[in-house]
Amino acid sequence: MFWPVATNAQKLNGQIDSLIKRVITDQQGPGGVFMVAQKGKVLYQKAFGKANIELGVDLAPEDVFQLGSMTKQFTAISVLLLEQQSKLKVSDSISKYIPDYPAGNKITIHHLLTHTSGIKDFTKMKSLAGIAQREMTPKMMVDFFKDEPVDFAPGERFEYNNSGYVLLGYLIELISGEQYADFIQHHIFDQLGMSHSYYASDRQIIKNRAYGYQKKENAYVNKTAINFSVPFASGSLMSTLADLLKWQNALIQNKLLNTAETNKAFSPYKLNNGTLFNYGYGWHLKVLEGLPVAAHGGSIFGFKSMGVYVPGKDIYVVGLTNCDCNSPTLLTENIARLAIMHLIKK
Template structure:
C-alpha cells in the first residue's frame, strides 16, 4: 500500500512539473511575439477535455489603454468558412440540397462558361471561379453595404481561372456563393441561419455576425502597423460575408469544436464529409475538406483553418486522436498567431 501511495505521489509531482514546464514553454513562445504594450492575442489549448492553457497578452484597445482578457471578442476572418460549410452540410442532411447540385439550380443566371460547377467545388476551392478579393476593383466596393446578390454580381462575369476540379485555388468567391445559396434555400439571411442553427444550439453566446453598428460587449479593436500602430482600415462586413464576417472568442470556438465532435449539429456521416481529404479530377489530394485544411503534424492529421481580415488574424487547430484543440486570436493584422498555435498543438500531441 505504501509503495502504491509513493508511486501516486511521484506521478502527481511529475505531472505537476510537466504542466508547469509546458506552461512556461508556451508563455515563452507567445511573449516573445506579443509584447505587453502592443496589440495582443488570446490563446487557448485543450487536451481531452482539460484546459491546458488559457491566457491573454498585450492590449485590446490602445486608445483606451485596455489590457487584453481571455474572454474578449475578435473578428475571426476566414475561420467563418467552417460555419458556412457546416451550414451547407446541415441543409444537405435535411434534404434541402445535394453536394453535387450544380450552382445554377439555385442561381440560374450564373455564367458557368459551359462548365459544371457544383456545391462541392465551391466548398473545396476547386470551382475555378475567380477570387473576388484578388480583383483590383475590390477597393471600389470595400466600404459599400451590398446585398449577397450584389456581391455575387460583382465577380460573376470574371473569366474562370481553370475548369472545375482541375486545380485547388483558395477562393472567397465560392464561400460568398455558398452564403447566397443558404439564403435562397432557407429564405433566411445567412446571419440568422447561423445564429439560430449553430450559435444558439452550441451555446456560443459571445459569437456574432459582425457589425459596425451593434454594441458588442468585450469587442477588441483591430490594428495595423504602418511605421507604428494605426487603426485598421474600414470594411463593410457585407463584403467578406459568408467567407469571413464572424466574430467570436476562444471559449466559443472550443464550444464549436465540442458540438461538432458531439454530433449535435450533424450526424457522424455528414460531419466526416467536412474532414475528408478531397481529390482533384486527376486523383491528387488537395489537403482540404469542407472549410478545413488537413495537414500532418507528428504523423497525425490535424484539422485547421486561419483567418485574416482588416485588423485581425486567427488560427484554430484540432487533432482528433488526442482531442487537442488550440485557438489563437490576434488584434493586429501585422502579427499572426498561426505559427504559435501550430507549435502549441505540436507540444500537446503525444
C-alpha cells in the same frame, strides 16, 4: 503520484508562454489570446497585450475577436446541415439554384466548398477597393465577380478562393429562406450556447470587443474599415476562445451533424486527375508531429486567427490576435506541436 503530471503541465505552460512572447513582444501594443484544450477542457488560456491601446485596456481571454476566414468552417457546416435536412446535395450544380450563373451547370457546391471551382477570387480583383466600404447584398457580391473569366475548369486544381464561400452564403439564403447571419445565429450559435459569437458589426455594441489594429512602419494605427457585407460568408463572423471550444466540442460530439455529414467536412478530396489535395469542407488537413490535424486560419483588417484540432489526442488549440502584425498561424501550430508532445493520455 500526481507531481509528474503537475510538473509536466507547468513545464508546458512555461514553454507556451515563451513561444507567444517571442511573437507578441510589445505588451503595450495589440496582442492576442490563446487556448489549449484537451478532451473538451481548457488546460491553458492566456491573454497578451492590449484590447484597446487608446484606453490602455488589457486583453482578456473572454474578449471577442473577428475571425476572418475561420468563418468558412461555419459556412461549410451550414451547407452540410441543409444537406442533412435534404434541402440540397453537395453534388448539386449551382445553376440549380442560380440559373443565370455563367457555366453554373459545371460548378457544384462541392467545388465551392473545396476551393476547386476556378471562380475568380474577388479579393484579387482591382475593383474591390470601389466596393470595400459599401453595403452589399449577397446577390450584389455574386454579381460583382460572376462574369470574371474563370482561372481554371472546375475540379482541375485547388486554389484558395473567397468568392466560392460568398456564393455558398448566398445559396444558404436562397435554400433556407433565412438571411445568412440569421441562419448561423439560429442553427449554430443559439443551438450551442455560443452567446458571445456574432455576425460582425462596427455599429452594434458588443461587450468585451477587442479593437483591431494594423502596423504601419513603426507605429500602430486603427484598422482599415470594411463593410462586413463584402467578405460575408467567407469572413465576417466574430467569436471568443470559449465559444470556439463549444463549437469544436459540438462537431466531435455530433451535436449538429450526424457522423456521415461530419466526416465530409474532414475528408480529403481528389481533383479531376485523381490527385488528392489536403482540404475538406472549411478545414485544411495537415500533419503535425506525425498526427493528422484539421486547421484553418483567418485574416481580416486588424485581426488574424488560427485554430488547430488534433483528433488523435483530442487537442484543440486556438490563437486570436487583434493586429495583423501578429500572425498566430505558425505560433498556434507550434503550440499544438508542444501540446502533442507533452499531453499524456489520461
